[in-house]
Amino acid sequence: MDAPDSCQTAAQRFQNVVVMRHGDRIDNFEPLWVSQAARPWDPPLVQAGKDRAFCTGTKLRSDLGFQINRVFVSPFIRCVETAVQVVTALSASEHPTLSKYESDQPLPVDPSKLKVSIEYGLCEMLNKEAIRGDLAPKDGQRWGFNIPELEALFPAGTVDQTVERVYKELPQWGESVTGARARYAEVILALADKYPTENLLLVTHGEGVGSSISLFLEGATVYEVNYCAYSELRRPVFDKDQPTTAGKFEVVKNLRQTGLSYSLEIAETGDLSLPSE
Template sequence: MSQTEAAVELRAGNLTCYFVRHGERVDHVDESWAQTAPAPYDPPLTQEGRRQAQRTGALICRLEQEGEGAGAAQQTSYRILTSPFLRCAQTAEELYRGFRREECAQGSSSSKGSPWMVAVEPGLSEVLSENYFAQRPPDGIIAARRGEIAGGAVCDGMAHDDAYVAARDALPGYPEHFQDMMARFVATLDYVAGTLLAADGPRQVVVLVTHGAGINALLWATARQLRGSDVPYCCLSRARVVSRLPQQPSDAPRMPGHMWAVDYQAYSEHLFPRL
């Protein structure tokens, strides 16, 4: 496909992506935690982090109800793709719990006809910067997390999508530099969008649970904006795919392969009580 070819318009509303940063992590609250932790590179959420994720799940439910209505939502396929790090998988679990709780509060059953699926996507991993990691975390956390999900130790209530073929099989190289991280997230988003759009079926919603750097990269890929450090825990972004862009030459810098309409960017007002 040449650079002169036009973008291919896609069916409106066929794919909606939510981007969510994980919730508050325990080592950012308890500095002594890592001193005795068996896996200090992979901290869990705090209880506040779990509450943050539940609030964000409730917000996703409300946005789905407002945007699509209960009837359309019943024809929607929901899935979560999570970074293999524990704080993200736990965030995914609480997002789902918050979504279901909000459904019950509204007396709705919008998504109960289609079970939520969850899968690990290593392409959503934390940036493996020397500023964050003294050494490369083991690839074994990927299989471990998938096993925990399949066994119900995390992401309880959702079905493990063991048929999902991830964009990549391993964690990034170490040390990972900014441009490499950006290219990884662009490639992962393009892969996810292309895979889901190729499947016949109902409207699809996919929640990508990742890290602060990843949210920045995904917003650049969809809205062409970087937010720097302004990416709060459990902030929410929403992007709807509009068209497929012409393929770039193989020697060109990695550019997004789809055009997106973005209406929420690192939104976090739902996390704070109104006075």
């Protein structure tokens, strides 16, 4: 990446975690897609969603001020396709532009710049609030994610298949909204603690991005997460002790510029879940 890596400062450094929602999903633009789909619970992106994801990747590359070292992604295809575009932009051998992306020739990438892995714990909320209608697999188990096929979508050399997942399998169908939020919080912290000297990008779903704000910004209520919106978290890490120790995460408060809307007023009543996405 082009910007200096803030994780390289001696003594005290900062670990950065970016939590990002996927791009524009097809069933929000083509209503008939669901009736014809073999996997109606797993909509891919429309082309505009892929374009948005690539452009967001170029923005992250130029604006963050630090290098993304690892990417973790939900196994749902809309998240994988989003991550493919973002990873391409972040790992491109030369500074990416939309015109180069739209050309017939694939962008050359440098796979040494980052590594990507699929993490079950970043998946969609597995409940009827998120999986619309009666679209989930009937037994709530056979989601049919083919991990090798999903990994093959990423630029050559960027997938790290040695990473041990936080969630070894998908959560059980019927988890509560509160339970899903707790899961997202658990995974964010677990991945950060597992790689304390690396900057992470987590590509997930709207509720996951919202949870990353409410977890670390006291009194925050997130009420809108646009496609490819992202939060930015930061915490100090210290090398004086072994193993590496870390402080508390804080939210970098430029959220309205990254596609998020939130309030710092604590709601007294009502369900604060985001609309199904």
